[in-house]
Amino acid sequence: MKSSGIVSLALSLSVLIFSCGKKEEVPSPKIGLIAEKAMVVSAREEASQIGLKILQKGGNAFDAMMATEMALAVTFPFAGNLGGGGFMVYRMADGSTGSIDYREKAPMAASKDMFLDENGDFLSQLSTKGALASGVPGTIAGIFEAQSKFGKLKPSEILQPVIDLAKNGFVVTAAQADRLKRNRETFIDVNGPHTFFAREIRAGDTLKIPVLAATLERIAKNGRDEFYTGETAKILARYIQEKGGIITEADLASYQAVWRDPIIYPYRDLKIISMAPPSSGGVTLVQILKMLEPYDLQALGHHSPEYIQLLVEAERRAYADRNYYLGDPDFVKIPVNELLDTEYLKSRMSNFSFEKATRSSEISQGNISFAESMETTHYSIVDAEGNAVSVTTTLNGAYGSKVYIDELGFFMNNEMDDFSAKPGVPNMFGLIGAAANSIAPGKRMLSSMTPTIVEKDGKLWIVVGTPGGSTIITSVLQTILNVAEFGMGMQQAVESPRFHHQWLPDLVNFEPNSFDSTLISTLKARGYLINEANSPIIGKVDAILVLPDGRLEGGADPRGDDKAAGF
Numbered sequence: 001m002k003s004s005g006i007v008s009l010a011l012s013l014s015v016l017i018f019s020c021g022k023k024e025e026v027p028s029p030k031i032g033l034i035a036e037k038a039m040v041v042s043a044r045e046e047a048s049q050i051g052l053k054i055l056q057k058g059g060n061a062f063d064a065m066m067a068t069e070m071a072l073a074v075t076f077p078f079a080g081n082l083g084g085g086g087f088m089v090y091r092m093a094d095g096s097t098g099s100i101d102y103r104e105k106a107p108m109a110a111s112k113d114m115f116l117d118e119n120g121d122f123l124s125q126l127s128t129k130g131a132l133a134s135g136v137p138g139t140i141a142g143i144f145e146a147q148s149k150f151g152k153l154k155p156s157e158i159l160q161p162v163i164d165l166a167k168n169g170f171v172v173t174a175a176q177a178d179r180l181k182r183n184r185e186t187f188i189d190v191n192g193p194h195t196f197f198a199r200e201i202r203a204g205d206t207l208k209i210p211v212l213a214a215t216l217e218r219i220a221k222n223g224r225d226e227f228y229t230g231e232t233a234k235i236l237a238r239y240i241q242e243k244g245g246i247i248t249e250a251d252l253a254s255y256q257a258v259w260r261d262p263i264i265y266p267y268r269d270l271k272i273i274s275m276a277p278p279s280s281g282g283v284t285l286v287q288i289l290k291m292l293e294p295y296d297l298q299a300l301g302h303h304s305p306e307y308i309q310l311l312v313e314a315e316r317r318a319y320a321d322r323n324y325y326l327g328d329p330d331f332v333k334i335p336v337n338e339l340l341d342t343e344y345l346k347s348r349m350s351n352f353s354f355e356k357a358t359r360s361s362e363i364s365q366g367n368i369s370f371a372e373s374m375e376t377t378h379y380s381i382v383d384a385e386g387n388a389v390s391v392t393t394t395l396n397g398a399y400g401s402k403v404y405i406d407e408l409g410f411f412m413n414n415e416m417d418d419f420s421a422k423p424g425v426p427n428m429f430g431l432i433g434a435a436a437n438s439i440a441p442g443k444r445m446l447s448s449m450t451p452t453i454v455e456k457d458g459k460l461w462i463v464v465g466t467p468g469g470s471t472i473i474t475s476v477l478q479t480i481l482n483v484a485e486f487g488m489g490m491q492q493a494v495e496s497p498r499f500h501h502q503w504l505p506d507l508v509n510f511e512p513n514s515f516d517s518t519l520i521s522t523l524k525a526r527g528y529l530i531n532e533a534n535s536p537i538i539g540k541v542d543a544i545l546v547l548p549d550g551r552l553e554g555g556a557d558p559r560g561d562d563k564a565a566g567f
């Protein structure tokens, strides 16, 4: 389908079904945007369109990554960023794979107990709000590293449409206006009454950010060094220190993105390619899939009590391991092979029974745990050559630390909260960490980001990922299973309701009003503790599926303003 203008095929057609002589209307599954050759799916239509424009100009997926990531920083400051970090997993058209880690790092002046008071109590405000909460940003290093290695266009050419977008403005959506309003007092509290986002912003307003356009212009001219050693670095370090933070110019100058081998494991006839530590995403996703593999999921039925039990029990066990064993591989030894060993994972499930829930108090890390945010963002890209990138990037919390550098036009992350500031005490996502993820100077904090690519029969099949803090892994899992086990299309798989369990707290979270009450009662009777009332949106998945005829179907999550664009 030709399409740049077509946002979605999302058919609202219904099929008529005749049963027992009665006519019932069953909505037909949603179908996402279908494109012949190339696609970008992201949290904002403008970002997807700019990525697409770069692809149409002859750029490849890595060029489009730079454009999409920076367009999200302009139009989606909630999570899109220059002041944060992320992870990218790629698969080239020839089947070669790799990944880049541009996760933030603890500043050199950071220390293990920096968020504890004199009694050793955790001061969670300090790790979530204000300048001390920020790690050294990695985003600009990451996009330049990836683009310079694999891209085809000049960064200045790629960044020009983003600079124009920041100068000319974008239209604020209703959800965005609401989020900005809810956070306005905090922006003022952290940055003073004259900060850019102190203004009242309404849905439908056109928001121009000329200061960010100027920062991007300098980066387009001077490259990544502008951010790490240039004028931008000086302004950033000065503002952070004025606000009581500890990031120095030396911290910025020494930041490097790191190429890492992805986690690659088979699941049935598929190959899962996902992010390795310091993200827990790949290890935990594969652990869960391997625990599920011995079971016939199709026979259990989609969203049957037994299917939900099985996923929850596998998740419980995998998250207990995550929180104990995982951290920055440059600082701690992570037993990846042991954690992914088939016999080990079989033994982890040996005490599971469909009769009754296991209690999380009965499960600890296996003999051989961790932390993160809802306010991340993910985009998936496939270019016309067949190269794919799966990218998840974040400021951690909504608008990160809320520190907004007015001279530069962007927010800083609060990623220091993803460390385990005090073993055994939950972070903002209720995740409980251990020594492997304790704070140390120059260390990367553990993440849940799970940018993932799935191959089938040796060919590119799915590009997927999502925001959602601790729920990222389980949302990616369910999306893959929806397609692989239950034959859903990409949009349908993305829209399907989701549930989540993370070992502690020992609760199964369901998207509100999305699951049948009989199902919930059955699970309660089997001993599951359910949270439906206070369960936020679980992930916003943006994904691409390669259809049997080689065309692409986008899955853009309607839980956000997400959109696919393709040609």
Ligand code: GLY
Pocket: 371, 372, 373, 376, 394, 395, 396, 397, 415, 418, 446, 447, 448, 449, 469, 470
């Ligand atoms: N800050 C969210 C994550 O890294 O998982």
